Amino acid sequence: MCLFAIGIDLGGTKTSVIVLGEDDTPVWSRRVATPQEGYDAILETVVALVEEARTHCLDKVPDSIGIGIPGELSSDLKTVKNANSTVLIGKPLGADLSQRLGCDVRIANDATCFAASEALDGAGKDGEIVFGVIIGTGVGGGIAIRGIPHTGINRLAGEWGHNPFPLLGAEPKQRPCYCGQTDCIETWLSGPALTQDYADLKGHKVPAIELVARAKKGNPIAEEVIDTYVTNLAKGLSTIVNTLDPDVIVLGGGVSNIEHIYSVLPERIASYVFNATDRPVELKTRIVRNKWGDDSGVRGAAWLTRT
Numbered sequence: 001m002c003l004f005a006i007g008i009d010l011g012g013t014k015t016s017v018i019v020l021g022e023d024d025t026p027v028w029s030r031r032v033a034t035p036q037e038g039y040d041a042i043l044e045t046v047v048a049l050v051e052e053a054r055t056h057c058l059d060k061v062p063d064s065i066g067i068g069i070p071g072e073l074s075s076d077l078k079t080v081k082n083a084n085s086t087v088l089i090g091k092p093l094g095a096d097l098s099q100r101l102g103c104d105v106r107i108a109n110d111a112t113c114f115a116a117s118e119a120l121d122g123a124g125k126d127g128e129i130v131f132g133v134i135i136g137t138g139v140g141g142g143i144a145i146r147g148i149p150h151t152g153i154n155r156l157a158g159e160w161g162h163n164p165f166p167l168l169g170a171e172p173k174q175r176p177c178y179c180g181q182t183d184c185i186e187t188w189l190s191g192p193a194l195t196q197d198y199a200d201l202k203g204h205k206v207p208a209i210e211l212v213a214r215a216k217k218g219n220p221i222a223e224e225v226i227d228t229y230v231t232n233l234a235k236g237l238s239t240i241v242n243t244l245d246p247d248v249i250v251l252g253g254g255v256s257n258i259e260h261i262y263s264v265l266p267e268r269i270a271s272y273v274f275n276a277t278d279r280p281v282e283l284k285t286r287i288v289r290n291k292w293g294d295d296s297g298v299r300g301a302a303w304l305t306r307t
């Protein structure tokens with residue numbers, strides 16, 4: 001008997017839950033604020049959401065749940081590492097939830113869940129290798145191969161946000177990253193990086209969303225900042241094409257709503273990928289905006305229980 005599927009997307013500010021029916025169509029969903037009082041409060045919230053979700057599963061309550069987190073499991077698969085929700089770091093999240101819920105708990109990085117969701121029936125459908133990118137407060141990435149999340153032996157697959165940004169000499173350098181490194185891709189391509197780009201030119205900060213609005217109205221400085229940003233994004237993503245060579249790159253997160261990205265990014269990535277003899281390169285990788293928006297991560301989390 002095919003069971004329903006329950007997924008949780010545990011974000012830094014919002015936590016979502018979804019119930020997928022036997023045919024994977026959404027049956028019920030809910031989004032609440034992620035408690036900021038610490039780890040125990042987060043556990044309580046997730047347990048309450050799952051218990052409520054189970055009431056929407058008729059007689060087909062699943063014997064596992066999937067959960068996407070803003071971090072990853074350590075290589076022992078027991079504790080959380082690399083979480084920008086730092087209260088999760090070092091915590092045995094899977095065991096704690098499994099004990100409270102009495103079921104199997106499957107955990108993956110939220111960007112990996114995003115990639116799997118978009119690969120299965122979203123903007124990356126029919127792509128054999130899909131690279132999912134989330135650009136917002138930070139820069140995340142995840143890989144799905146034939147719809148299956150690919151996590152890697154170090155549980156680091158897709159974490160391009162903390163590769164060194166491919167500086168080409170013209171940029172002012174030295175942007176420290178919370179991870180302890182300097183000039184990570186995240187420090188050049190996140191939403192706050194866009195704000196910093198503007199501040200470097202004009203001396204004061206403007207939120208990324210306001211910058212986009214100004215560019216739409218034809219403000220030349222905002223247009224210049226965004227155009228330079230797209231070039232930087234192309235530099236970053238060219239390293240993904242050179243290593244993974246995905247069929248599709250799906251963009252998500254707040255910055256993915258910038259329309260200008262989609263008209264010029266493929267050509268600019270093509271100008272940076274490896275090709276010694278045949279320029280301009282015809283880039284076969286499709287660069288697309290996500291289909292499922294804020295629901296992509298939680299859908300992918302539910303699918304962890306199907307694989």
Ligand SMILES: [Zn+2]
Pocket residue numbers: 161162177178179180181184186
């Ligand atoms: Zn970093």
